Amino acid sequence: MPSTEATLDITADTCPITFVRAKLALEKMRPGDMLRIRLREGEPLSNVPVSLMDHGHEVIAREAVDKGIFELVVRRGKD
Structure with missing residues (x-):
């Protein structure tokens, strides 16, 4: 079964949320x-990114998309 893709915008949130x-x-x-x-x-x-990798996920891309805004592409790891 092919993988799916979702999006999440957390630009309005602060750490650790x-x-x-x-x-x-x-x-x-x-x-x-x-x-x-x-x-x-x-x-x-x-x-x-570091926390997601620590939980077994793979960050496969990171790019600037606007002033001060970035986009990560993360592949979900195994359970």
Whole structure:
């Protein structure tokens, strides 16, 4: 079955809620599914990718999409 892709905008949130929202979104997905996460630079951009990788997910892309706004593409890891 092909993977699906979802999006999550956490630009209005602050740490640690940024990670919590990303983690909860990934938990609703199947292994291998992709999640595009839009977040702000600074603490969210520093902490969210590292925390998601620590939980077994793979950050496969990170790019600036606007002034101070980045987008991560994350592949959900295995259970």
